[in-house]
Amino acid sequence: MAMSISVQSLGLILLAAVLLQTIAVAVSFMYFNKVLNTMQESFSRSSMSCLVNPNLNFLDAAEKKSDPCWQVTQQVHYYLKKKIAERFQIPTPERRVSLPKVGAHVTGVVSSAEPPNSETVPGLQSSKGYLGERIRVWEGQRGLSFLQNIELRGGELLVPRAGLYYIYAQTYFKLPSMGEMDGETREEQGAQLVQYIYKKMSSYTAPILLMKSIRSVCWPRGQEPGLFSLHQAGTAFLQPADRLFITVSNASVIEMDGRANYFGAFLVS
Numbered sequence: 001m002a003m004s005i006s007v008q009s010l011g012l013i014l015l016a017a018v019l020l021q022t023i024a025v026a027v028s029f030m031y032f033n034k035v036l037n038t039m040q041e042s043f044s045r046s047s048m049s050c051l052v053n054p055n056l057n058f059l060d061a062a063e064k065k066s067d068p069c070w071q072v073t074q075q076v077h078y079y080l081k082k083k084i085a086e087r088f089q090i091p092t093p094e095r096r097v098s099l100p101k102v103g104a105h106v107t108g109v110v111s112s113a114e115p116p117n118s119e120t121v122p123g124l125q126s127s128k129g130y131l132g133e134r135i136r137v138w139e140g141q142r143g144l145s146f147l148q149n150i151e152l153r154g155g156e157l158l159v160p161r162a163g164l165y166y167i168y169a170q171t172y173f174k175l176p177s178m179g180e181m182d183g184e185t186r187e188e189q190g191a192q193l194v195q196y197i198y199k200k201m202s203s204y205t206a207p208i209l210l211m212k213s214i215r216s217v218c219w220p221r222g223q224e225p226g227l228f229s230l231h232q233a234g235t236a237f238l239q240p241a242d243r244l245f246i247t248v249s250n251a252s253v254i255e256m257d258g259r260a261n262y263f264g265a266f267l268v269s
Contacts, residue, residue, distance in 0.1 A: 103266025104150040104157050106138035108172075108256035129206035132196050132247035135171075135254075135263075143258055150265070156200070156243040157265055164268045167210065168233035169246050171195050172260035173253050175219055175226035190218035193249060195230040200243040207245075210236050229260060235268065 136155035140147045151158040159165070173193050193215045198207040213232040220226035230248075238244075246263050248254060254261070 100148060100266040102149045102160060102163075103264070104140065104147045104152065105145055105262060105264035106140045106147075106152060106157070107143055107145045107258035108135075108261030109137045109139050109258070110256050130196065130198050130247055131209070131212075132194060132249050133251035135246045135248065135251070135256075135261075138263060139258060144262075145258075148266075153243075156245045157263075159238045159240060159242040159244070159265075161267070162239050163237070164235055165238050165265045166233065166235050166268050167197060167244060167265045168231070169195060169197055169263040170229055170231040170261060171246070171248050172255050172257060173226075173228045173230075173250060174255040175217065175228065175253050177220040177223055177225055190216060191250060192216050193228060193230055195232060195249075196247045197232065198245050198247065199236065199238065200245065201239070202241050210234070210244075227255075 134155060138152060138155055139145050140152040149160055151160075175191060195213045197210045197212070199210050200207045211232055211234050213230045215228060215230055217226060217228050244263075244265055
């Protein structure tokens with residue numbers, strides 16, 4: 001009999017403990033839920049106050065970096081700007097490339113090299129005081145070419161003012177294959193391609209060689225022509241009224257494509 005009473009008492013104690021624990025968990029859940037709702041409401045109100053706060057515009061740079069409201073508004077503005085651009089497909093403004101104050105870039109024109117003659121044999125100096133054959137015609141207005149305070153006259157760039165100039169040029173050669181030469185024979189050592197950049201001064205009669213580029217190539221033996229290009233660049237101090245021009249060897253095999261043949265100069269300092 002005493003044993004039965006002890007078991008019942010123990011069961012009642014365990015039941016009471018479980019009920020108390022359940023009540024404690026329920027109260028704790030209700031308390032923390034109320035705290036979370038309060039924090040969420042407070043955060044929402046603070047975020048809205050950030051968006052409508054007129055005093056943000058009067059903060060200095062240092063205060064803006066440390067102010068959380070300023071960071072929130074910047075993120076919101078960035079997000080809205082991005083979404084509006086995506087929605088209405090607003091194009092982003094293209095970045096304009098500024099041209100140099102003094103500069104020129106001219107491109108090749110078909111059939112612009114003077115035909116070979118006895119005075120311009122490759123490797124020999126002509127009676128006019130320069131090596132090679134002149135390229136007398138360049139395009140200065142259309143396509144990729146431009147003239148900025150520099151004149152183009154007879155294939156020459158006329159320098160407007162004194163200073164240090166960056167000068168560059170590229171020429172493109174298309175050598176026919178030996179099968180296209182109608183029985184002509186070529187020496188085994190091949191061909192020598194040369195490009196010259198000259199300066200002509202009003203105070204000096206003969207042109208002055210500024211730079212040259214040389215490449216030795218073999219005449220192509222297959223059915224396809226041989227394609228080669230020469231490029232060079234450098235700086236030179238020029239005076240007003242100085243003229244720049246290009247000469248080449250083997251002008252008859254130049255392929256005067258506007259994107260493969262170009263010549264230019266611009267003022268550095």
